[in-house]
Amino acid sequence: MDRKQLQHQVASVRKSLFDQGYLDDQFNRLEDLQDETNPSFVEEVVTLFYSDSARFIQNIEQAMIKKPNIDFGKLDDYMHQLKGSSSSFGAKKVKNECSQFRECCSARNIEGCIKAFQQLKQEHATLRRKLETYFQLVKQAGIAGRT
Amino acid sequence: MMENNGFSSPRNDSFPAGLRVLVVDDDPTWLKILEKMLKKCSYEVTTCGLARDALNLLRERKGGYDIVISDVYMPDMDGFKLLELVGLEMDLPVIMMSVDGETSRVMKGVQHGACDYLLKPIRMKELRNIWQHVFRKKIHEVRDIEILEGNESFQMTRNGSDQYEDGHVLCGEDLTSINKRKHFESKHDEKDTGDSISTKKARVVWSVDLHQKFVKAVNQIGFDTTSLPSFDGAMTGSVCLAEVGPKKILDMMNVPWLTRENVASHLQKYRLYLSRLQKENDFKNPAGGIKQSDSPLRDSAGSFGSQNSINLQHNDVSNGSYIFSGSSLVVHNGDPRSHDSDRKRLVSTPVEEPKRTLTVNVPNPRIPRSSQMEFGQPLAPPQSEVDFGALDSTFPTKYPWCGIQLKKEHNPLHLNDEFSHLPLPGQKQLTQADYPQPAPAISSAPSSTPSHNEYRSNVNHARSTAIAVDSSPIQTKTDVANHQAVEPNSKSTPSLENQGFNMNSITEFESSRKNINLGMLPFTTLEEDLQVCWVPGDCYMNLGLQNIEVLEYFDPGLITDVPVNLNDGLRFDYEFYDPTEYSLIDQSLFIA
Numbered sequence: 001m002d003r004k005q006l007q008h009q010v011a012s013v014r015k016s017l018f019d020q021g022y023l024d025d026q027f028n029r030l031e032d033l034q035d036e037t038n039p040s041f042v043e044e045v046v047t048l049f050y051s052d053s054a055r056f057i058q059n060i061e062q063a064m065i066k067k068p069n070i071d072f073g074k075l076d077d078y079m080h081q082l083k084g085s086s087s088s089f090g091a092k093k094v095k096n097e098c099s100q101f102r103e104c105c106s107a108r109n110i111e112g113c114i115k116a117f118q119q120l121k122q123e124h125a126t127l128r129r130k131l132e133t134y135f136q137l138v139k140q141a142g143i144a145g146r147t
Numbered sequence: 148m149m150e151n152n153g154f155s156s157p158r159n160d161s162f163p164a165g166l167r168v169l170v171v172d173d174d175p176t177w178l179k180i181l182e183k184m185l186k187k188c189s190y191e192v193t194t195c196g197l198a199r200d201a202l203n204l205l206r207e208r209k210g211g212y213d214i215v216i217s218d219v220y221m222p223d224m225d226g227f228k229l230l231e232l233v234g235l236e237m238d239l240p241v242i243m244m245s246v247d248g249e250t251s252r253v254m255k256g257v258q259h260g261a262c263d264y265l266l267k268p269i270r271m272k273e274l275r276n277i278w279q280h281v282f283r284k285k286i287h288e289v290r291d292i293e294i295l296e297g298n299e300s301f302q303m304t305r306n307g308s309d310q311y312e313d314g315h316v317l318c319g320e321d322l323t324s325i326n327k328r329k330h331f332e333s334k335h336d337e338k339d340t341g342d343s344i345s346t347k348k349a350r351v352v353w354s355v356d357l358h359q360k361f362v363k364a365v366n367q368i369g370f371d372t373t374s375l376p377s378f379d380g381a382m383t384g385s386v387c388l389a390e391v392g393p394k395k396i397l398d399m400m401n402v403p404w405l406t407r408e409n410v411a412s413h414l415q416k417y418r419l420y421l422s423r424l425q426k427e428n429d430f431k432n433p434a435g436g437i438k439q440s441d442s443p444l445r446d447s448a449g450s451f452g453s454q455n456s457i458n459l460q461h462n463d464v465s466n467g468s469y470i471f472s473g474s475s476l477v478v479h480n481g482d483p484r485s486h487d488s489d490r491k492r493l494v495s496t497p498v499e500e501p502k503r504t505l506t507v508n509v510p511n512p513r514i515p516r517s518s519q520m521e522f523g524q525p526l527a528p529p530q531s532e533v534d535f536g537a538l539d540s541t542f543p544t545k546y547p548w549c550g551i552q553l554k555k556e557h558n559p560l561h562l563n564d565e566f567s568h569l570p571l572p573g574q575k576q577l578t579q580a581d582y583p584q585p586a587p588a589i590s591s592a593p594s595s596t597p598s599h600n601e602y603r604s605n606v607n608h609a610r611s612t613a614i615a616v617d618s619s620p621i622q623t624k625t626d627v628a629n630h631q632a633v634e635p636n637s638k639s640t641p642s643l644e645n646q647g648f649n650m651n652s653i654t655e656f657e658s659s660r661k662n663i664n665l666g667m668l669p670f671t672t673l674e675e676d677l678q679v680c681w682v683p684g685d686c687y688m689n690l691g692l693q694n695i696e697v698l699e700y701f702d703p704g705l706i707t708d709v710p711v712n713l714n715d716g717l718r719f720d721y722e723f724y725d726p727t728e729y730s731l732i733d734q735s736l737f738i739a
Contacts, residue, residue: 084246
């Protein structure tokens with residue numbers, strides 16, 4: 001693909017991410033922060049998020065296994081952190097799943113929690129893939145996501 | 148950090164560019180983003196993933212940061228706790244942030260002293276504005292200092308009639324400050340950002356009583372926790388006020404209508420006050436050591452101490468208004484209370500009042516050593532020591548101790564019991580007649596009565612030295628100096644270490660104890676009045692000084708009488724407070 005086409009593709013992938021609710025405005029703001037001194041800033045942030053959040057996901061998983069003696073307080077804490085983290089780069093769906101989970105937590109709804117957690121993991125993984133593709137395209141196109 | 152008055156910080160002139168921000172957040176993603184954002188604002192950023200690390204950094208580089216931004220949730224320490232500590236120890240503006248925007252959380256943040264609460268995700272524009280908190284604090288600091296400094300003069304004039312204006316006993320609020328405060332408030336005084344809420348509400352008047360309770364609680368806590376490890380493990384040594392939490396203090400004070408935030412803000416001021424005193428003391432105290440507490444007082448800019456002037460108004464003395472401005476007062480040697488080390492002392496350093504030390508000038512040898520009161524710059528009484536709280540109102544009445552060292556009957560300072568730990572040279576020293584400067588040694592021993600009056604004269608208005616020398620015969624120690632500080636010493640020699648005292652003993656003294664050394668106030672203008680400006684509201688020293696004749700010469704006769712009570716009490720545990728907060732207590736002590 002030639003450069004122009006790549007750029008188009010980048011733009012369209014980007015747009016769909018927003019349209020489908022995977023990302024919100026925070027992502028744009030991050031891209032605004034990006035500059036020549038740090039051209040892959042956004043990508044770095046996302047990478048950092050995924051490595052950090054893996055830890056949380058694992059912790060949550062461990063805590064969930066202990067059912068029925070689930071420590072809801074702890075779960076809530078983990079989710080709170082995850083929510084904060086995902087909001088840092090605009091991971092909208094992931095963030096929403098976290099909120100959902102927390103609601104089930106406060107209601108002590110174990111089943112609800114399990115379900116919410118499944119969905120969370122799914123969204124988490126999906127977004128990761130999509131962003132990886134996106135960043136790759138961006139590199140190929142030689143431009144930053146935003147024009 | 149903020150330097151006093153204005154922005155003399157290392158920042159460059161293009162403020163707010165170069166603002167030194169410390170960001171604390173356990174989330175690495177946010178840390179990275181915030182760093183980038185702050186850099187875009189041209190701020191100097193330092194990031195920390197752990198609260199503990201942040202505290203260490205702040206402590207190591209005192210004055211190295213202008214503002215702290217911290218997340219509420221952190222694994223190793225509650226963000227609110229960090230907030231409190233930073234406010235107490237470093238008195239820096241702190242901004243809290245969280246993804247949780249619940250009103251209750253935000254409220255909690257503000258209650259704990261946050262100057263702002265940001266919701267994540269944070270926008271650039273919000274960060275661009277954080278410099279206002281730094282600026283605001285500076286302004287307030289300057290104001291406080293001015294007030295402190297102004298107290299003295301105001302005090303003198305105002306003393307008396309207006310004292311009880313507003314129906315407030317001037318407890319804790321010196322006239323000046325009241326007036327000023329009114330003025331400020333009318334101008335929409337926003338006081339501390341952290342306390343803005345409380346400020347906006349009805350302002351709490353920290354009466355002497357209240358303040359005494361406060362100090363007592365603080366000392367108590369410090370006492371109890373002296374041996375406790377600081378909660379973050381990092382605080383060691385002196386009990387810092389930081390270890391003493393407002394909540395604990397509040398609980399101990401048991402004042403139903405008082406809120407935690409009232410206490411927190413008062414505590415901050417107190418700290419600030421003490422640290423200023425300490426600085427001054429350090430600076431100034433040649434002879435006596437004022438014991439400084441090892442607590443890491445931040446050095447507040449501003450010469451707090453300078454103000455200290457002990458102005459005893461002569462006439463007013465009777466009403467006991469004395470203002471201790473600034474640092475002076477303190478003296479608490481050997482804090483009786485504090486048995487142990489000065490724990491927390493915040494103020495430990497005797498104010499170095501360069502100018503005048505309290506002094507009762509006792510140049511004449513007649514003055515019995517014991518009677519000499521040295522009043523050095525008021526040392527910031529260590530918390531424990533200072534018993535401002537102890538100063539009971541009753542205290543004032545009696546003794547004009549200007550300098551405080553009341554020694555019990557002859558004992559030069561005896562700091563015996565209490566002061567045993569203090570090497571108070573005072574004992575010997577106090578009395579020192581050899582004290583070159585006219586230190587009003589109020590020795591208990593010496594003629595208590597008439598001398599008291601004269602004492603007053605001694606009380607020069609060295610500024611800060613708090614001296615309450617009341618002309619009235621010093622009554623038993625119990626009352627006088629008892630104000631807190633005093634009492635512990637039964638020995639009563641108020642160990643005023645004053646700088647002026649050249650007692651060498653002082654040196655010992657100082658070293659040994661954190662007590663407060665009251666510098667001897669030189670009586671310069673005794674005749675007019677000993678003005679003891681005592682800032683902290685608690686001290687009521689009735690300075691009975693009525694004309695201080697003592698001025699230049701310290702008339703031992705005068706002193707002698709006094710001391711008796713002084714001794715014991717003379718521990719000035721004055722707390723030096725921000726004059727704005729504490730008005731002088733006008734006591735009838737003064738001997739006019």
